[in-house]
Structure formats: structure tokens, C-alpha cells
Amino acid sequence: MKLEEKLLEQYFDVIGKNGNTENQIQEFLEENTIFIPMPFLLNHYLHMNCVISKFKLGNEFVTDFAYLTKSSDYWEFVLVELEDAKKKIFTNDKENIYFHSEFNHAYDQITSWKAYVNKNREAILHQIDKLRVPLNENSVRFKYVLVIGRNAEKNNSEKRRAMFAEKSDNDIRVMTYDSLVSQCKSVPYNGEKIILSTWKEQGFKIKKLPKQEISTSLFAYLKPEYLQISERDIEILKEQDYQIDIWLSGRALSYNDKYDAASLAERTTNPLTKAVLLAEAKNNK
Numbered sequence: 001m002k003l004e005e006k007l008l009e010q011y012f013d014v015i016g017k018n019g020n021t022e023n024q025i026q027e028f029l030e031e032n033t034i035f036i037p038m039p040f041l042l043n044h045y046l047h048m049n050c051v052i053s054k055f056k057l058g059n060e061f062v063t064d065f066a067y068l069t070k071s072s073d074y075w076e077f078v079l080v081e082l083e084d085a086k087k088k089i090f091t092n093d094k095e096n097i098y099f100h101s102e103f104n105h106a107y108d109q110i111t112s113w114k115a116y117v118n119k120n121r122e123a124i125l126h127q128i129d130k131l132r133v134p135l136n137e138n139s140v141r142f143k144y145v146l147v148i149g150r151n152a153e154k155n156n157s158e159k160r161r162a163m164f165a166e167k168s169d170n171d172i173r174v175m176t177y178d179s180l181v182s183q184c185k186s187v188p189y190n191g192e193k194i195i196l197s198t199w200k201e202q203g204f205k206i207k208k209l210p211k212q213e214i215s216t217s218l219f220a221y222l223k224p225e226y227l228q229i230s231e232r233d234i235e236i237l238k239e240q241d242y243q244i245d246i247w248l249s250g251r252a253l254s255y256n257d258k259y260d261a262a263s264l265a266e267r268t269t270n271p272l273t274k275a276v277l278l279a280e281a282k283n284n285k
Contacts, residue, residue, distance in 0.1 A: 008181065011035060015085035015177045022082050026053075026064055029082075030208055033193040035180045039173040040078045040143045042071040048131065049216045050194045053207055055079070057116050057124065061109075068131060075132060075140040077124075079117075081109055083148035085177040090153060090160055097159050103148060110144045110172055117142050130202050133221045144172045151178035194218070199228050206233050213240045219253040251284070260284070 014020060014028045029035050036051055047068035055066035057079075065080035088100035099107075117124060125132070125140060132140070154160040154176070167174045175183075192210030199205040205228035218227060219242060229237070229244070237244050243263045247253050255264040255277075261284060265277035 007032060011181070018086075022064070022084055025085065026082055029065075030195050033195065033210065034184050034191070036065055036193065037080055037145050037147055037173075037175055037180055038067075038183060039145060039175065040069060040076050042069045042076060044070045044072075046193060047075075048194070048218050048221075049191070049214055050131070050196050050218065052196045052198065052204070054197060055127075056198065057113060058120060060116060061113055063113070068128065070135060070138070072135075074138050075135075076143050077128065077140055078143045078145060079113055080145040081106065081113075081147070083146065085148075085150060087148055088153070089149040089164065089176075097157065097163065099163070106146055106148050107167060107174070110146050113144060114142070114171070127198070127202060130222055130226045131204070142171070146172070146174045147177060147180065148174070149176050151176050200226075202226060203228065206230070209233050209236055215257055217257050219244070219247045220257055221252070223250065223252075224248055 011028070011032070015025055030053060033051065038046065047070055050067065052066040053064075055063045057063065063079045064082040067078050067080075069076050069078065083102075083106045087102040087106065089103045091098045091100050121142075129136070154164045164174065192212060192214060194206060194210065194214060194216055195208040196204040197207045203226040204222070224247065234244050240258075242258045243253055243260065246260050246263060251260045253259055255261060259267070260281065261277045262281035265274050265281060268274050268277065
């Protein structure tokens with residue numbers, strides 16, 4: 001994906017500016033979702049084109065982002081921790097290379113998440129049950145992402161690069177903020193995303209819609225009692241031809257992510273397709 005030079009300048013300004021907190025970095029990523037780290041995407045890509053902001057692991061931990069991705073056989077639920085881009089990865093000792101305490105603390109956070117998930121797996125799956133459709137009977141693998149520091153700190157030494165790489169494995173991916181830019185250019189699918197936040201026990205609300213039109217199957221699978229939308233976002237979705245009033249009445253938008261059978265029948269000019277859709281609509285009443 002080609003990145004605009006102005007957007008790149010803004011990105012590096014946000015992550016490099018003294019005084020900017022991790023929350024300010026997250027706010028920028030939520031406004032420019034192509035930078036959200038996506039290292040574990042499976043062949044069905046990002047599920048529903050949605051990322052959850054500040055997903056809680058019980059009362060003990062709060063992730064910065066979380067998202068689902070799936071193949072035909074299993075799901076992955078990916079938990080993301082953003083650290084300050086200015087935090088140190090290695091100490092300043094050039095003869096003896098050691099990880100800095102700031103990096104060790106951040107990495108320990110990920111291992112704490114992993115330990116919590118291992119003990120509370122079913123409770124976490126219950127939280128995302130309404131999003132994990134279809135194929136909700138398939139198994140779920142948990143993955144973890146840590147974003148910290150800059151490339152310059154590790155790329156000036158072959159040993160540093162090797163030590164940094166060793167911190168990633170099949171379940172954990174450690175990335176720098178520079179690698180988020182590389183991701184934007186190399187990941188086959190990395191468009192804008194919908195930002196969700198949790199709502200009620202198993203529900204979600206749309207926190208932010210992208211600036212341009214987006215395809216999502218949210219309204220094919222989640223009922224209004226599990227998905228809250230602001231009046232402003234309802235109007236935006238209507239402009240994109242999502243039949244939100246139909247969805248609010250309780251009927252799923254199962255056709256092309258935007259329509260029920262009857263509303264799609266109104267839009268088709270093919271007589272056979274129209275007849276099939278009308279028959280389907282009648283059966284659904």
C-alpha cells in the first residue's frame with residue numbers, strides 16, 4: 001500500500017515527539033488504522049474489518065488493541081501492547097549487550113497476559129463469542145504483539161538484531177514502530193478498519209468508522225442488542241447504502257453485507273435473481 005508522505009511525517013512526529021504518551025500514539029493509530037500492527041493475519045484476513053480498542057482481560061489487564069482473524073480451520077485472537085516509541089530496547093553498554101529494563105518490563109507484561117489467558121481462556125472466549133461467527137465451533141489460538149522502540153537501536157549490531165529476533169516466536173511478535181510502516185507497504189490486505197470498544201457483557205459499540213466506505217459483515221451477524229451505533233454513524237452507514245433501519249428492526253443484513261433479501265431484490269434487475277430473493281424474503285417472515 002502506498003503511503004502519503006504527509007501521513008508518514010505525521011506518524012513519525014507523533015511517535016517521536018517528547019511528551020507524547022502511549023495513549024496519544026494509540027489515538028493516532030485509531031485515526032489512521034493502516035498503522036495498527038497486523039502480524040498474525042490468516043488467509044481470511046481481519047475478521048469483519050474490526051479492531052477492538054482497550055479490550056480487558058478481566059480486572060487485571062487492559063490491552064491496547066485486540067482483533068480476530070481466521071482460516072477455515074481455526075481462529076486467532078491477537079492481543080496488542082503499545083509501548084512508548086522512545087523506550088529503550090538495549091542498554092548503552094556496547095561491549096556487553098543486554099536488554100534494557102524498559103524492554104524487559106514491557107515483555108514481562110506480555111508474558112503476564114499469556115499466563116492470565118491460559119488460566120481464564122473460557123471467560124475471554126465468552127467476551128468475544130458474538131464476534132466469533134461464523135465457524136464459532138472452531139478452535140481459538142491466542143497471539144500477542146508488543147510494539148516498542150525504534151529500528152535504529154537494534155540495526156547497528158548483528159548481535160542486537162539476533163537477540164531482538166529471538167524474542168519473537170510462534171505466539172509472540174515483537175515489533176518496532178518502524179516495522180509498522182514496513183507492514184503498511186508489504187501486507188497484502190491492510191486497509192482502513194472499524195474501531196470497536198466493549199459494551200455490556202458481550203456487546204460492542206462502534207467507536208470509530210473510517211473516513212472512506214468500508215465493507216463489514218457486522219450487520220450480518222450481530223444483533224442490535226449486541227452492537228451499539230451512534231446516530232452520526234447510522235447516517236454515515238446509510239449513505240454507504242447499509243440498510244440500517246432494517247437491521248435495527250431485527251433482520252440481519254446477510255446479502256453483500258448491506259441488505260436483507262427484500263432490500264436487495266428491490267435493487268436487482270435480473271428477473272431470476274429477483275424471484276429467488278423475494279422467495280427468500282417471504283420465507284424469512
